[in-house]
Amino acid sequence: xxxxxxxxxxxxxxxxxxxxLNSSVKLPRGNYVVRCKKAEFQFSxxxxxxxFVLTWELCKPETVRVEGRVYSIAGVELRKQYLTLTPxxxxxxxxxxxxxxxxxxxxxDNPLEAANKFVGQVANAFCxxxxxxxxxxxxxxxxxxxxxxxxxxxxxYEDGSPVKGYTRELLQVLQKSSVTLPPLTGxxx
Amino acid sequence: xxxxxxxxKLPYCGLTIVLANxxxxxTRELLTGNAGTWFLDTLRQxxxxxxxxxxxxxxxxxxxxxGLLEGTRVVFCLGETAQHEWFAPQTELKAQRGSxxxxxxxxxxxxxxxxxxxxxxQAYEQRLNANYRxxxxxxxxxxxxxxxxxxxxxxxxxxxxWLGMDTYKCVRLLNQGLANTGRCAVSVYxxxxxxxxxxxxxxxxxxxxxxxxxxxxxxxxxxxxFEGRPVYVFPIRRYHGGLAYDVLKTCKMMAALGTAMRDxxxxxxxxxxxxxxxxxxxxxxxxxxxxxxTMIAQNRCWPEAEKSLGHCLSLWTDEAYHKDDGVxxxxxxxxEEALWNYxxxxxxxxxxxxxxxxKAGVDDPGLGASIEQGQQMIYPYMVAALRGIxxxxxxxxxxxxxxxxxxxxxxxxxxxLIGPDNYAILKGKSEAGFLSSNKQAAKYFxxxxxxxxxxxxxxxxxxxxxxxxLKLAIALKKKSIENPVIPLRLKFAEVKKETSMLxxxxxxxxxxxx
Numbered sequence: 001x002x003x004x005x006x007x008x009x010x011x012x013x014x015x016x017x018x019x020x021l022n023s024s025v026k027l028p029r030g031n032y033v034v035r036c037k038k039a040e041f042q043f044s045x046x047x048x049x050x051x052f053v054l055t056w057e058l059c060k061p062e063t064v065r066v067e068g069r070v071y072s073i074a075g076v077e078l079r080k081q082y083l084t085l086t087p088x089x090x091x092x093x094x095x096x097x098x099x100x101x102x103x104x105x106x107x108x109d110n111p112l113e114a115a116n117k118f119v120g121q122v123a124n125a126f127c128x129x130x131x132x133x134x135x136x137x138x139x140x141x142x143x144x145x146x147x148x149x150x151x152x153x154x155x156x157y158e159d160g161s162p163v164k165g166y167t168r169e170l171l172q173v174l175q176k177s178s179v180t181l182p183p184l185t186g187x188x189x
Numbered sequence: 190x191x192x193x194x195x196x197x198k199l200p201y202c203g204l205t206i207v208l209a210n211x212x213x214x215x216t217r218e219l220l221t222g223n224a225g226t227w228f229l230d231t232l233r234q235x236x237x238x239x240x241x242x243x244x245x246x247x248x249x250x251x252x253x254x255x256g257l258l259e260g261t262r263v264v265f266c267l268g269e270t271a272q273h274e275w276f277a278p279q280t281e282l283k284a285q286r287g288s289x290x291x292x293x294x295x296x297x298x299x300x301x302x303x304x305x306x307x308x309x310x311q312a313y314e315q316r317l318n319a320n321y322r323x324x325x326x327x328x329x330x331x332x333x334x335x336x337x338x339x340x341x342x343x344x345x346x347x348x349x350x351w352l353g354m355d356t357y358k359c360v361r362l363l364n365q366g367l368a369n370t371g372r373c374a375v376s377v378y379x380x381x382x383x384x385x386x387x388x389x390x391x392x393x394x395x396x397x398x399x400x401x402x403x404x405x406x407x408x409x410x411x412x413x414x415f416e417g418r419p420v421y422v423f424p425i426r427r428y429h430g431g432l433a434y435d436v437l438k439t440c441k442m443m444a445a446l447g448t449a450m451r452d453x454x455x456x457x458x459x460x461x462x463x464x465x466x467x468x469x470x471x472x473x474x475x476x477x478x479x480x481x482x483t484m485i486a487q488n489r490c491w492p493e494a495e496k497s498l499g500h501c502l503s504l505w506t507d508e509a510y511h512k513d514d515g516v517x518x519x520x521x522x523x524x525e526e527a528l529w530n531y532x533x534x535x536x537x538x539x540x541x542x543x544x545x546x547x548k549a550g551v552d553d554p555g556l557g558a559s560i561e562q563g564q565q566m567i568y569p570y571m572v573a574a575l576r577g578i579x580x581x582x583x584x585x586x587x588x589x590x591x592x593x594x595x596x597x598x599x600x601x602x603x604x605x606l607i608g609p610d611n612y613a614i615l616k617g618k619s620e621a622g623f624l625s626s627n628k629q630a631a632k633y634f635x636x637x638x639x640x641x642x643x644x645x646x647x648x649x650x651x652x653x654x655x656x657x658x659l660k661l662a663i664a665l666k667k668k669s670i671e672n673p674v675i676p677l678r679l680k681f682a683e684v685k686k687e688t689s690m691l692x693x694x695x696x697x698x699x700x701x702x703x
Contacts, residue, residue, distance in 0.1 A: 043198055
């Protein structure tokens with residue numbers, strides 16, 4: 001006879017508490033207060049171009065309502081923002097610096113100075129979600145055929161509809177925010 | 190083995206990072222995966238966010254024939270193979286790491302553990318990395334311990350700490366170079382009169398002391414220095430077994446040493462367990478009341494880190510590694526000179542360490558108070574160890590007698606609880622057998638009662654230690670089973686331990702303490 005202590009059952013859901021946002025929930029398009037959590041300097045893998053890689057996190061509102069359910073979004077990281085630092089593409093970086101009230105300048109011999117200035121900046125931004133189809137790993141035959149991961153077979157439900165996921169994206173930084181947030185904790189840049 | 194080299198894409202900072210081998214995650218570039226990222230983050234933090242991988246020349250050890258870039262100031266070798274191939278072929282990584290070596294071209298070489306090794310709980314690199322070609326003595330131990338039932342995890346616990354500290358040191362050396370500690374004047378085998386004069390004439394200063402002995406605690410030499418004075422090393426026993434000075438002079442020097450320890454703050458490393466203890470117990474040279482042990486100070490600063498003098502030196506100073514210089518049982522003049530020089534370096538090191546701990550204490554007053562409190566404990570503990578503890582002997586006898594009665598009752602109860610049949614099976618030579626014998630207890634719990642053993646011992650046998658008993662009790666409780674023999678056995682062990690401790694207590698040589 002099995003002991004009742006060994007049987008697991010789902011914990012009762014507290015409807016008053018928000019759930020954590022996950023990849024199956026779409027972040028509604030709208031204005032959010034975001035903060036730059038991390039700014040890295042890298043070289044792009046393919047072209048070798050220098051670039052800044054910024055990581056933004058959602059700060060306000062702290063919760064959103066999606067299809068009747070409340071999700072906690074404070075602290076959720078957005079997809080990394082890549083700012084290429086070639087003469088042709090650096091315009092985006094300068095625009096962002098201008099919006100945030102930073103000096104429009106990047107010293108490519110010492111790029112960390114400019115990168116560090118992004119960290120902790122708070123902005124009003126237009127954010128949303130990008131939909132994608134979840135796919136299986138490539139088989140050995142598919143790799144041999146030269147297929148790329150985005151050409152792999154989609155994962156589907158029984159009715160044939162694909163399993164979808166959502167990435168959270170920063171679509172456009174609008175302006176420097178007047179909202180005051182507590183300082184970043186832990187390591188940043 | 191695969192060759193990797195990432196030359197700096199940003200202006201070169203002068204730091205070359207050499208890895209013994211690419212980690213098992215480094216398929217396209219070096220320093221990837223969690224470990225590589227952590228290392229690069231640590232490097233960046235150490236440089237206040239001003240140093241990233243693109244400022245450095247990052248390469249595997251087998252690219253040495255390609256030479257160093259112009260402007261190289263520090264070469265940071267990660268992994269034993271890298272250290273052996275680049276600057277210190279004879280020394281083990283665990284000994285050499287963290288101690289800078291200056292090459293003839295003034296480039297500073299420093300070694301430490303690889304980031305991947307410092308993150309892995311076991312020797313995964315050794316087993317899973319086709320590129321691995323290093324050799325760590327403790328990896329073999331970890332593997333053995335796995336066979337025996339250990340997870341071998343603790344062996345590597347501090348690798349990450351030491352790599353992190355060495356990385357900070359590396360960045361400091363890159364920016365500031367070696368700390369200038371000044372030259373240390375050393376007087377080896379001086380005249381006995383000079384030693385006596387130095388020891389007797391200095392009062393209220395700091396005496397740095399280190400002794401060297403044979404395995405049987407026979408003194409070979411004594412090194413000492415006062416603040417701002419040269420280091421003196423006077424030998425006691427020569428390599429041929431004879432005394433270095435005549436008996437009278439030797440006695441005068443030892444007496445003067447006792448006076449100096451009384452009149453000054455005496456600083457040693459591990460003196461509470463060795464130097465002062467040996468001098469007092471074997472040679473009747475009393476220590477003073479003002480004692481300072483740098484090992485205790487290190488323990489207060491980094492409670493979980495290693496505390497040997499070598500580790501302390503690598504952590505707090507820029508001194509070169511010297512702990513393999515000494516020959517502790519010399520058989521010729523050359524070897525004994527090596528020993529005396531080694532002893533002098535230890536004394537000099539004490540001076541540097543004390544200064545570093547003092548500075549740490551000033552920077553962090555709480556830490557300073559903690560170090561001070563630790564030092565104050567040395568004298569009473571040592572006196573208790575050497576002379577005994579003041580205690581009420583009558584009270585001790587009373588407790589021991591009561592405990593003996595209790596133990597007898599526990600045995601009676603155990604006999605009743607396990608039943609006559611089982612008792613007959615288990616009964617050994619001793620009456621107390623079942624409650625004190627691990628073998629009999631294991632037989633009772635795991636063979637007769639058929640309980641599931643919570644864990645194995647180091648030798649792979651069923652464990653019946655306190656932890657195992659508590660785990661077993663919890664597991665049984667979940668099944669609504671309660672076996673009173675378990676708490677009985679725990680209580681028996683507790684009372685027996687107390688009795689044993691009190692019976693062997695080294696009491697202060699007085700009739701009683703009231």
